[in-house]
Amino acid sequence: MADIDDAAIERMLRRLAQRIESEKDHLCALDSAVGDGDHGVSMTIGMRGLTRNLDELDSPSAAEAFRAGAEAFADDVGAAIGPILEEVFEAAARTLEEHRDLASTATWAAVFEAIARAAQDTGGARPGDKTLVDAWVPAAAAIRSAADAGADLSAGLAGAAEAAWQGVEETTDLVPRLGRASRLGERARGHPDAGATSASIMIEVMRDELGSPGAAS
Amino acid sequence: MADIDDAAIERMLRRLAQRIESEKDHLCALDSAVGDGDHGVSMTIGMRGLTRNLDELDSPSAAEAFRAGAEAFADDVGAAIGPILEEVFEAAARTLEEHRDLASTATWAAVFEAIARAAQDTGGARPGDKTLVDAWVPAAAAIRSAADAGADLSAGLAGAAEAAWQGVEETTDLVPRLGRASRLGERARGHPDAGATSASIMIEVMRDELGSPGAAS
């Protein structure tokens, strides 16, 4: 198992910011079908803030790097997604203050579980409500099983990403219950959820950057 | 030569109003290429007013019928075309107060000449300025020659209509010197003038309704 240091986390988050910005229009298109079409914009604003905040930090710890994301989403974004992603990043940061072994599958299982909980607590969504919870909850369950089974981080994150995308796919048939999208009711069926999609992109980037960190640099 | 009475004049003017309204979009399109695209609308408003005014008159004389048009263009239209057509109709009305033989080519030659003069006096345009003057002036010359040569009204109006359309065609290569259209300068070349076109339509309706009045009723 390759070594994962704080620098790798920062690199991963910078890579995530690029990836989200490159998916801006796609995420907007998904949100157009179900919500108000701005998800790619909100995510890009938050991710630009994350990058800006990282630029201002000198060799941040993993927790500090995630907190840079929490602050960006707290200060720059607003909307429903702002506070939710603020708490998602904050949950990761807090978890990584306690769990310092960045190469351990158990560390990331704890991170994912904290995120899944924060996502639900902040916005009040439960699995099946057609939100990003439908990506984080199965992803957390998958990486927890992998950790319990002694799998390495690479396998754990791969399983999490797979479960997240599976979750996105399942949102397609759901009807949203919360937020703007809920106004659409049945009209929203047949389209995957935008927030679940961006969550899965985030998990995928973690898999690519942390699961095989040598490949990334 | 068929008899032309006051009723025939009223009938002709009502027919003119219908004809102009049916050409509304075409006249707007012509004005779009050279001016501000509203000529068909302004003409339709004036012609509706003419019809309304005729409705309120009981068996108007030829002069009264034309004056109904003058009042409609004076009250309802505005723009450059409003006062010009007001004076055009008024010139016809005044001429027909003096010349009572409605079947005489000379009467209509006098009407056309008065109109051509009024059109020039009101707006200050001269032949070649790419305006309705370029239809009325050759039309007046044509019907005057016909009258001098002893031609009947049918032939006189046919010649006038032909000359008017010829005049319209010649406006195509002209550059407007007056009014809104003048702002376009060279860009206006290549399009016939809208006001000359509506004038020719008016002359054409006179030819069809007065030149062979039996055919019209």
Next chain:
Amino acid sequence: MRPWNVVDMKKLINDPFDFVEESLEGFLLAHEDLVKRVGRRAIARIDAPIEGKVGVVIGGGSGHLPAFMGYVGRGGAAAAPIGNIFASPPAKPILEATLAANGGAGVVYSYGNYAGDVMNFDRAAARAKTEHGIDVETVLVTDDVASAPKDQVDRRRGIAGDFFVFKVLAAKAETMADLASVVATTRRANDYTRTVGVGLSACTVPAHGKPTFHLADDELEVGLGVHGEPGIRRSHIEPVDALVDEILGIILADKDYGGSDVAVLVNGLGATPYEELYIMYRRARQVLEGHGVGIRRSYVGEYITSLEMAGASITLMQLDEELHDLLAAPAKCPMFVQMGAARG
């Protein structure tokens, strides 16, 4: 290369991601006699906070001018946080606005009951209380009849009715009334207010670059929300008198204003000419007079827009003497000036 996507965007902007900041800067420069900046995305009236006065904070996403920052000023709100386009402001600028508005007598939040707004304003309210000891009360605006059925009024969103509710709220606070009375009057204003709109075309959020939804060239949607939220009925374009009849029919079925005095607002969404708003007002007046409704105040214009959307809405607010006088009270805000009845 241009730094931005021009396709489908007929906009007078620079980098779309600078839209909110640059328009805020221009706004502050144009109105430096009336308002000041109190945070990166928060403004307040020049003389805020006023000691002993209930602080009024209104807000929401950008793209709705004159709402929200255009209504900060004398006789208007004390402060407003500014969100991204069509997105609730974050808790941070809301808190900054709260601090700027706080004169020690409590603060009232009022906004349009969108999920994101509720989340962020509630977070700011909690922080205002725990970190600064400020009592915050919230009055949600819920005037959009099309946004939820009658038995779920608390799920309805706020649209053009914002203007009436905010105006009453701000004028009540100007009387130096206490927090409870300000809240009670504002809630009554909201309870008395109903709006139904009609949308004719979409708008384009600059950073996205494509219209947020699609209406065909000959289509309209009755009840369409100000961000494109789905309405009640889509159809071909119809004569506006028929639309006004339908809009007022929906409103009067939800709350019968017959026999009441009301204020009327015909609000344009941005691209609809004022002439068309007056055509709507004319028909509304005919219908309402036929229904025995007494029109005491009328507003026709652009009060809450959605960028360059075409469309309009009609709002009725029932008036009692207090609400009438508060609505009629003078105001001098960057985008709303009203002389008092005394000068009227």
Next chain:
Amino acid sequence: MRPWNVVDMKKLINDPFDFVEESLEGFLLAHEDLVKRVGRRAIARIDAPIEGKVGVVIGGGSGHLPAFMGYVGRGGAAAAPIGNIFASPPAKPILEATLAANGGAGVVYSYGNYAGDVMNFDRAAARAKTEHGIDVETVLVTDDVASAPKDQVDRRRGIAGDFFVFKVLAAKAETMADLASVVATTRRANDYTRTVGVGLSACTVPAHGKPTFHLADDELEVGLGVHGEPGIRRSHIEPVDALVDEILGIILADKDYGGSDVAVLVNGLGATPYEELYIMYRRARQVLEGHGVGIRRSYVGEYITSLEMAGASITLMQLDEELHDLLAAPAKCPMFVQMGAARG
């Protein structure tokens, strides 16, 4: 069958040929406390004529609200004739407005120097004199720099600068100044005023049903007239800062405002969001301050529109003390309310 052509028309109207009448009716109903009808197509302020006061008559085609009828009222014009869409009013309503405005001290006409307007207003002025013995003076507004070269200033048309010139004219008349002084001051206001606009999209005259001209989805035109008159330059959409720089460059080359005090107006044509107008104002302010121009008053909003055209213009008027005070004087008109500096 619908009685009207809906193709390309996203409009809230009934029969297009009733557009002017119905919007006028709605306007009069909405503002019956401020204005009254004095002819089939003419309105006046409720208290006109005022004995001994110079009567101010402004006007032009419909489709430009708040211009022209929105500026009739206290501190505004005495009366306005109303034309068809984008068409000068006929002489008859102009004469009716003149009679309503006439307080025995003469009447001033002010309008935008379009061929049709000149023809009809001149005809009305002649009739006012011969039939009623009223002295009429005319001040043409000629602020549009793009409409004719510098050596043909009297061929220039009036666009957004109308607002400044009308405001000065009306305020000067309020001082009970005599006809000659009112005319002199108004002419100075016009001499001191320059505008350049940019158009982004066309608009549709309802009775015609098709856009009056065409601009491609990614095109703009600098200097475009308010009825689509051709401008100076067509190009792809550009960042607005570059456009503002160009607009001000054209204005300052025509009249150097460096070292002068000015009033600035950023005017939207109808469909352009207020946020974008503030973005333009921000840049204009930067450029003007860099050029040593002193900005004493700023107006940002929709003052003279062209139905639902997208686009905007920037106007500068040099200010001396008199012009400043006249511009700043209070007004209470249907679509323009300004509190006096004393209350400012």
